[in-house]
Each structure stands twice: as C-alpha cells, then as structure tokens.
Amino acid sequence: EAQVTQNPRYLITVTGKKLTVTCSQNMNHEYMSWYRQDPGLGLRQIYYSMNVEVTDKGDVPEGYKVSRKEKRNFPLILESPSPNQTSLYFCASSRQGVLSGANVLTFGAGSRLTVL
Amino acid sequence: TQLLEQSPQFLSIQEGENLTVYCNSSSVFSSLQWYRQEPGEGPVLLVTVVTGGEVKKLKRLTFQFGDARKDSSLHITAAQPGDTGLYLCAGAGGGGNKLTFGTGTQLKVEL
Numbered sequence: 001e002a003q004v005t006q007n008p009r010y011l012i013t014v015t016g017k018k019l020t021v022t023c024s025q026n027m028n029h030e031y032m033s034w035y036r037q038d039p040g041l042g043l044r045q046i047y048y049s050m051n052v053e054v055t056d057k058g059d060v061p062e063g064y065k066v067s068r069k070e071k072r073n074f075p076l077i078l079e080s081p082s083p084n085q086t087s088l089y090f091c092a093s094s095r096q097g098v099l100s101g102a103n104v105l106t107f108g109a110g111s112r113l114t115v116l
Numbered sequence: 117t118q119l120l121e122q123s124p125q126f127l128s129i130q131e132g133e134n135l136t137v138y139c140n141s142s143s144v145f146s147s148l149q150w151y152r153q154e155p156g157e158g159p160v161l162l163v164t165v166v167t168g169g170e171v172k173k174l175k176r177l178t179f180q181f182g183d184a185r186k187d188s189s190l191h192i193t194a195a196q197p198g199d200t201g202l203y204l205c206a207g208a209g210g211g212g213n214k215l216t217f218g219t220g221t222q223l224k225v226e227l
Contacts, residue, residue, distance in 0.1 A: 045216070098213050098215040107160070
C-alpha cells in the first residue's frame with residue numbers, strides 16, 4: 001500500500017530533550033515536506049526537500065532541523081524542544097514539486113507532540 | 117510570507133443545506149488545491165485548480181479559482197453528514213517550492 005509513515009504518533013517529552021520524528025514514504029517520491037498544525041493557523045510548512053541532499057526552509061523553520069540522506073526518509077529533528085513546539089506534525093510527499101499543477105501531496109497520519 | 121484566509125472558520129448546518137467556503141489572499145498562486153481532513157488523519161486532496169476562472173465539479177462539490185488566481189471558493193450542494201470535516205485550501209507559488217495552507221474551515225453537518 002502506498003503510504004507515508006510517521007513515528008511516533010504520540011510523544012510527550014520535556015524541554016531540552018532532543019527528539020526525532022521519522023518519516024518514510026514507499027512511493028519513490030522526489031518531494032517531501034514537514035508541516036505543523038495549530039488551531040486557527042492551518043498547516044504551516046517547516047522544511048521541504050526536492051530530492052536527496054536538497055532541503056529548503058519553509059515558513060516556520062526555527063527550532064527544527066531536517067536531513068534527506070535517502071530518497072524515502074525525511075526525519076524531523078528537534079535539537080532542544082520548547083513548549084511552543086507542542087503541536088500536531090505532518091509529513092507529506094509527492095512525485096514532484098508543488099509548483100506542478102499535477103502534484104498530489106500524500107500526507108502521513110500525523111504525530112502529536114507535547115513538550116512540557 | 118503569503119497568507120490564505122478562509123471564511124467562515126466554523127460552520128454548522130443541517131443536512132440538505134447548501135454552503136460556500138471562501139479562500140482569499142492578496143498573493144497570486146500558480147495553482148490552488150482543496151483538501152479535507154478528518155480527525156486523526158492527514159489532509160486528503162480533493163481538487164487542484166490551475167487556470168484563473170477555472171471551475172471544477174466533484175459530485176456535489178464545486179470549486180472555483182478566481183480570475184486573478186488570488187482566491188477560490190468551495191460550494192457544497194445538499195450537504196450530508198459525510199461532508200463533515202476540516203476543509204483546507206492551499207496555494208502553490210510565491211517563491212520556492214512551497215505550499216501555503218489556509219487557516220481552515222471546520223464544517224459540521226447534522227441530521
């Protein structure tokens with residue numbers, strides 16, 4: 001089954017304790033992206049990647065890091081989490097970049113992160 | 117940063133009613149998409165509109181892209197409980213390969 005898999009789905013952590021949210025897709029997609037979703041703000045893009053070793057900042061990259069060493073994986077790293085990073089996080093992928101009118105973005109099920 | 121404002125933010129209606137959701141921006145987008153999201157899941161793409169003035173229909177849902185490619189609307193005819201969910205518009209363009217999402221419209225259709 002074609003899908004985007006995120007782990008963990010739920011995580012409660014404390015301020016300053018480094019964590020990684022993994023994202024993997026099995027569709028050989030070029031484009032991958034991370035979003036955070038907060039009430040009343042919709043989804044905001046954190047980072048995106050057009051291909052292996054190519055990453056770019058989205059609208060809210062502060063406090064996050066990403067890497068794209070393999071085409072299928074795009075982990076999101078919080079080096080020193082803070083309470084304002086408490087949110088619902090989504091990973092998504094598509095065959096090509098979002099500027100293509102034929103782009104179909106497939107989302108993972110989400111990872112709910114709470115930072116105390 | 118491009119902004120997409122959706123209205124209304126919340127909408128609660130009875131089965132059989134019609135409704136329209138608006139997505140507005142001061143920025144021009146190369147394409148605009150509409151997604152629906154249900155609790156505990158990621159958004160799912162409903163439609164992509166590319167040309168200014170374009171109208172697309174998906175059963176009881178009608179999507180329109182503004183002539184200037186700055187705004188869009190989603191009209192649902194004879195809403196059903198299965199239409200309940202969070203509706204998100206998303207615009208592509210404006211520098212980089214970024215997709216900017218709207219603020220969302222939470223729709224609840226009751227029997």
